[in-house]
Amino acid sequence: MAFRMAFGSELTRQHAATTIIESCIELGPHAQRGSITTVSWQKSPRARMNDDASKLSAQQPGDARAAFLAAMRKVAATISLVTTRENGSAHGMTATAISSLSADPPAILVCIKRSASIHGPLCRVKWFCVNLLGEQHEALFKEFTARQGAGRFAVGEWADGPNRLPCLTDATATLICYLDQQVDYGTHTICIARVDSVTLAGSPRPLLYQDGGSGGFAPLRRDAPAPGWTLGNIIYPVGDMPRAIAFYRDVVGLKLKFQDGNEWAAFDFLGTTLALEHRVMDDEAAHRIKVGLKVSHDLEALVDKLSRSGATVAPIRRGAHERTTTLTDPDGNRTMLYAPLSRSEA
Numbered sequence: 001m002a003f004r005m006a007f008g009s010e011l012t013r014q015h016a017a018t019t020i021i022e023s024c025i026e027l028g029p030h031a032q033r034g035s036i037t038t039v040s041w042q043k044s045p046r047a048r049m050n051d052d053a054s055k056l057s058a059q060q061p062g063d064a065r066a067a068f069l070a071a072m073r074k075v076a077a078t079i080s081l082v083t084t085r086e087n088g089s090a091h092g093m094t095a096t097a098i099s100s101l102s103a104d105p106p107a108i109l110v111c112i113k114r115s116a117s118i119h120g121p122l123c124r125v126k127w128f129c130v131n132l133l134g135e136q137h138e139a140l141f142k143e144f145t146a147r148q149g150a151g152r153f154a155v156g157e158w159a160d161g162p163n164r165l166p167c168l169t170d171a172t173a174t175l176i177c178y179l180d181q182q183v184d185y186g187t188h189t190i191c192i193a194r195v196d197s198v199t200l201a202g203s204p205r206p207l208l209y210q211d212g213g214s215g216g217f218a219p220l221r222r223d224a225p226a227p228g229w230t231l232g233n234i235i236y237p238v239g240d241m242p243r244a245i246a247f248y249r250d251v252v253g254l255k256l257k258f259q260d261g262n263e264w265a266a267f268d269f270l271g272t273t274l275a276l277e278h279r280v281m282d283d284e285a286a287h288r289i290k291v292g293l294k295v296s297h298d299l300e301a302l303v304d305k306l307s308r309s310g311a312t313v314a315p316i317r318r319g320a321h322e323r324t325t326t327l328t329d330p331d332g333n334r335t336m337l338y339a340p341l342s343r344s345e346a
């Protein structure tokens with residue numbers, strides 16, 4: 001469900017212009033100190049700001065320019081399709097150099113290369129549309145970018161918005177903008193635009209451009225809260241302990257770590273423990289493999305919680321080295337829960 005919001009407030013021209021000039025100073029390339037690779041221009045960013053931008057590019061050593069471009073390839077940005085219409089003709093451009101400028105008034109910056117075909121029409125008409133793309137638009141992005149002129153609008157679903165601006169019907173956000181001020185810098189024009197209205201569509205997943213390719217955004221995986229237990233061992237029921245030990249030790253080649261008569265044996269099994277438990281194999285349940293979870297927190301509290309939630313948990317038994325219980329799931333699979341005794345308990 002899309003919704004649209006319109007902003008009526010006036011853009012404070014002086015404030016917006018000051019902000020953009022300061023941003024350019026701050027963003028100027030600069031030398032980095034330390035053990036990392038440093039590539040620097042000869043002049044300070046502020047000194048360069050006073051220079052003519054075209055002279056500047058001629059003074060940049062090639063490696064510094066390459067380093068700048070390499071740094072910019074690390075920047076990820078949402079891909080947008082900027083559109084306008086002049087005398088009935090639609091113009092469009094793929095853009096990532098778009099930035100939020102202020103919320104009061106709602107305003108953005110769009111940096112447009114002066115040689116781009118949209119530059120003239122947009123600067124004359126002043127009204128333009130920023131269509132933010134989502135992950136589902138990857139094919140559209142590639143097609144739109146590869147095409148020229150009006151052919152760009154032959155892909156995707158476009159409708160006329162305010163002032164007949166071409167609006168992508170399923171853009172994740174559509175911003176109708178009015179070019180309020182422009183600052184030429186180097187090869188580009190920084191367009192300071194008042195955002196007149198916004199339409200939001202469902203998809204929250206932006207289509208990003210980074211290092212020459214497009215892709216999606218995924219939040220970093222947060223560490224799962226400590227579960228309070230770790231995999232202790234995998235327990236196989238065996239009917240004949242000596243025969244089972246001989247099989248896993250001599251045939252499979254596992255290292256025997258522990259043996260308790262004919263009742264238990266434990267093998268090192270790829271970093272975990274394969275335990276053999278002697279069972280009288282006269283019922284179906286005895287044939288099931290179990291998993292042993294070593295509980296690092298309060299075993300009683302865990303058992304209490306599991307029992308109250310309706311799980312089947314046997315009473316805790318206290319052995320020579322540990323306290324154990326068995327959790328049985330609704331399908332009859334059993335998990336052994338055990339907590340080693342502390343020194344004082346043992």
Ligand SMILES: Cc1cc2nc3c(=O)[nH]c(=O)nc-3n(C[C@H](O)[C@H](O)[C@H](O)COP(=O)(O)O)c2cc1C
Nearest residue numbers: 093094095096097111112113115116117118145209
């Ligand atoms: C992912 C991507 C992002 C781009 N971002 C910008 C941008 O922010 N500003 C710009 O002037 N050009 C940008 N370009 C380049 C323009 O899309 C392209 O130069 C422009 O459409 C000129 O083509 P035309 O003159 O054939 O219309 C970008 C291109 C791509 C592929």
